Amino acid sequence: MSGETLTSAEYIKHHLQNLTFGRLPDGTLGLAHSAEQAKEMGFWAINLDTTIIAFILGVVFLFFFARAAQKASVGVPGGLQNFVEWVIEFVDNTVRGSFTAKNEVVAPLALTIFAWILLMNLMDLLPIDYIPQIAHAVGLPFIRVVPTADPNATFGMSVAVFFLVVFYSIKIKGLGGFVGELTLQPFGKLGLPANIFLEGVNLIAKPVSLALRLFGNMYAGEMIFILIALMGASASVTLGSSVLFGSQIVLSLGWAIFHILIVTLQAFIFMTLTIVYMDMAHQEHH
Amino acid sequence: MNINATLLAQTIMFILFVWFCMKFVWPPIMQALTERKKQIADGLAAGERGRHDLELASRRATESMHEAKQKAGEVIAQAEKRAAQVIEEAKGLAKEEGDRILAGARAEIEQEINRAREQLRQQVAELAIAGAEKILRREVDAKAHAELLASLKNEI
Numbered sequence: 120m121s122g123e124t125l126t127s128a129e130y131i132k133h134h135l136q137n138l139t140f141g142r143l144p145d146g147t148l149g150l151a152h153s154a155e156q157a158k159e160m161g162f163w164a165i166n167l168d169t170t171i172i173a174f175i176l177g178v179v180f181l182f183f184f185a186r187a188a189q190k191a192s193v194g195v196p197g198g199l200q201n202f203v204e205w206v207i208e209f210v211d212n213t214v215r216g217s218f219t220a221k222n223e224v225v226a227p228l229a230l231t232i233f234a235w236i237l238l239m240n241l242m243d244l245l246p247i248d249y250i251p252q253i254a255h256a257v258g259l260p261f262i263r264v265v266p267t268a269d270p271n272a273t274f275g276m277s278v279a280v281f282f283l284v285v286f287y288s289i290k291i292k293g294l295g296g297f298v299g300e301l302t303l304q305p306f307g308k309l310g311l312p313a314n315i316f317l318e319g320v321n322l323i324a325k326p327v328s329l330a331l332r333l334f335g336n337m338y339a340g341e342m343i344f345i346l347i348a349l350m351g352a353s354a355s356v357t358l359g360s361s362v363l364f365g366s367q368i369v370l371s372l373g374w375a376i377f378h379i380l381i382v383t384l385q386a387f388i389f390m391t392l393t394i395v396y397m398d399m400a401h402q403e404h405h
Numbered sequence: 406m407n408i409n410a411t412l413l414a415q416t417i418m419f420i421l422f423v424w425f426c427m428k429f430v431w432p433p434i435m436q437a438l439t440e441r442k443k444q445i446a447d448g449l450a451a452g453e454r455g456r457h458d459l460e461l462a463s464r465r466a467t468e469s470m471h472e473a474k475q476k477a478g479e480v481i482a483q484a485e486k487r488a489a490q491v492i493e494e495a496k497g498l499a500k501e502e503g504d505r506i507l508a509g510a511r512a513e514i515e516q517e518i519n520r521a522r523e524q525l526r527q528q529v530a531e532l533a534i535a536g537a538e539k540i541l542r543r544e545v546d547a548k549a550h551a552e553l554l555a556s557l558k559n560e561i
Binding site: 137160163166169174181185187203208228231235274275276278 | 432434
């Protein structure tokens with residue numbers, strides 16, 4: 120729908136391209152205007168859409184929660200405070216349910232993960248073409264509104280969680296304990312290479328699975344929205360296309376309602392797994 | 406879809422957000438929640454205590470009412486007994502008084518009878534003297550025969 124000249128493949132590609140800022144082939148800094156250009160920028164480029172939207176959503180989350188925290192009182196809570204307290208009690212209960220050690224980072228960490236990821240996932244429910252169209256009108260070649268459908272964002276978070284897990288593992292068990300856990304289990308001293316391999320995979324699998332699960336779900340959800348949108352995109356006015364247009368509305372609605380579940384579930388899973396990983400980092404014996 | 410520096414930006418933002426949340430969001434709300442929980446628990450305990458007190462007080466009230474009733478019954482019984490006693494006493498007094506009055510009246514009557522008898526005797530004596538005077542007119546001197554008359558009067 121973003122131009123008559125686009126084919127279906129181009130439409131999909133357009134929707135899946137981030138707004139990347141980096142060094143262009145001619146040596147100047149600027150926005151990539153095609154997927155190839157973005158690829159050529161290499162690692163030292165930044166997806167402006169992902170970064171800025173994620174930042175705005177994080178600030179929105181913290182703004183409302185900090186406001187509620189500022190006004191937090193023992194008296195009868197008002198609307199915002201009620202909601203915030205409800206979310207916090209939910210997170211607190213989840214943390215208490217699966218985290219047995221004592222660490223005051225875990226609960227705020229879990230809250231931040233849940234609220235931030237939920238907000239980022241919810242961007243998926245915005246009509247798929249609105250914001251790219253607006254961006255197009257302003258002059259930006261691409262924009263993707265769902266930060267969690269960008270693997271950079273999900274890996275960014277899971278890497279941070281991974282470092283926290285490693286940090287607390289070493290802090291609680293000592294460097295020796297951490298290394299011992301990696302090398303001396305489950306086969307004892309004789310099976311050292313096998314141990315390193317198994318435990319290494321185990322360790323690396325945590326951030327990778329955490330990031331890929333969220334990314335995969337949101338990417339697939341976005342893709343289905345794109346495909347549904349394509350149904351109504353055949354612009355020629357025929358009877359068939361108007362039927363397709365009608366079914367696009369119905370399908371979008373259905374998928375959006377179903378997607379609300381996925382959006383919340385994925386945020387919850389990310390939070391719960393983080394808590395579990397942090398708990399494992401605090402357990403003395405594996 | 407490339408991995409690029411966005412990853413680093415996201416990690417940094419994530420750490421900053423978690424830090425902010427840990428510093429400014431979580432503790433005050435948690436504190437408010439804990440305090441409110443405590444306040445509610447206190448309030449419930451106070452309510453329970455109040456109910457207990459009320460129960461105790463009502464039991465005590467019933468008890469004291471019962472006691473008062475008993476005491477009132479006792480007082481009434483005592484008063485009745487006293488009243489009966491007073492009536493008895495009054496009856497005794499009245500009887501005594503009546504007896505005395507009766508005795509006085511009897512004595513007076515006796516006195517009156519005696520006086521009447523004396524008078525009658527006097528009159529009879531006078532009549533006798535008058536009769537005798539009529540009979541003896543000239544011969545009998547009242548003064549000369551006074552002694553005789555007096556003895557006559559005594560004999561009657």
